[in-house]
Amino acid sequence: MNNMTQTQRRLWLIQYLLSESERYKNIQIPADGTEQFNLYRSLVNVRTPAPISEEYLQVEDEYLKEETAHKGITPVTALDFDNDIAIWQGDITTLACDAIVNAANSKLLGCFCPCHGCIDNCIHTFAGVRLRLKCNELMKNQLSDEPTGKAKITPAYNLPCKYVLHTVGPIVYGELTEKHEALLASSYEACLKLADENGLESIAFCCISTGEFHFPNDRAAEIAVQTVKKYKTETNSGIKVIFNIFKNKDKEIYEQLLG
Numbered sequence: 001m002n003n004m005t006q007t008q009r010r011l012w013l014i015q016y017l018l019s020e021s022e023r024y025k026n027i028q029i030p031a032d033g034t035e036q037f038n039l040y041r042s043l044v045n046v047r048t049p050a051p052i053s054e055e056y057l058q059v060e061d062e063y064l065k066e067e068t069a070h071k072g073i074t075p076v077t078a079l080d081f082d083n084d085i086a087i088w089q090g091d092i093t094t095l096a097c098d099a100i101v102n103a104a105n106s107k108l109l110g111c112f113c114p115c116h117g118c119i120d121n122c123i124h125t126f127a128g129v130r131l132r133l134k135c136n137e138l139m140k141n142q143l144s145d146e147p148t149g150k151a152k153i154t155p156a157y158n159l160p161c162k163y164v165l166h167t168v169g170p171i172v173y174g175e176l177t178e179k180h181e182a183l184l185a186s187s188y189e190a191c192l193k194l195a196d197e198n199g200l201e202s203i204a205f206c207c208i209s210t211g212e213f214h215f216p217n218d219r220a221a222e223i224a225v226q227t228v229k230k231y232k233t234e235t236n237s238g239i240k241v242i243f244n245i246f247k248n249k250d251k252e253i254y255e256q257l258l259g
Helices: 006-019 033-046 054-071 119-127 129-142 178-197 217-235 248-258
Strands: 085-089 099-103 151-155 163-167 202-205 240-245
Touching: 006 033, 006 054, 033 119, 054 119, 054 129, 085 248, 099 119, 119 129, 129 151, 151 178, 163 178, 178 202, 178 217, 217 240, 217 248, 240 248
Parallel strands: 085 240, 099 163, 099 202, 202 240
Antiparallel strands: 151 163
């Protein structure tokens, strides 16, 4: 499979995924490369965590690693840290640190909405189907939904980081409460503890709960910074923490908080 071009790999993956279900038999593969990728991504997004061939996994690994390399990978050594804390604006799936944090939902299986813009969808897409399979294994053993404010660790598979830490942040409907704030702090602390327990040296946090879960951005950032600083002070942890932000308004908030 190593002698395939990216286009050949993409078409091979699409054809494999289409062949898995009779309901896909009338889907036509578009000629445009971007549209092909969106079809591939959609098929991966909606796919249940069912067994899949080693041949598929090999082709997907090759395809996704080259796609990420094409986007450009940022090594953690390129970031500007101050007291082990850095702000970085960019695509978290291109960051080569020890672990990135995924803002997951309580099923912990990733986003099933085709090509959705949430970070859960993006991380699962570029990690590959192995990530959903691993998360499904964890959830089958747990026999219940993932509680809010806790965290789990998985390999990162085709991402440039080593691990993904999955945490379910609080969902805010209506007025923000002290319980919401405590649960958000718990998500950050649970990820930090899990990272230290696994000997990780760096962790990149997305803006947990601020997107689809409607936590106010400014207060979420305050809790994130306070929790990280408190944890590092109380535990003497040497872990490097990256606050990964995507939107300009979040960048402004974190820069104000961290000077």
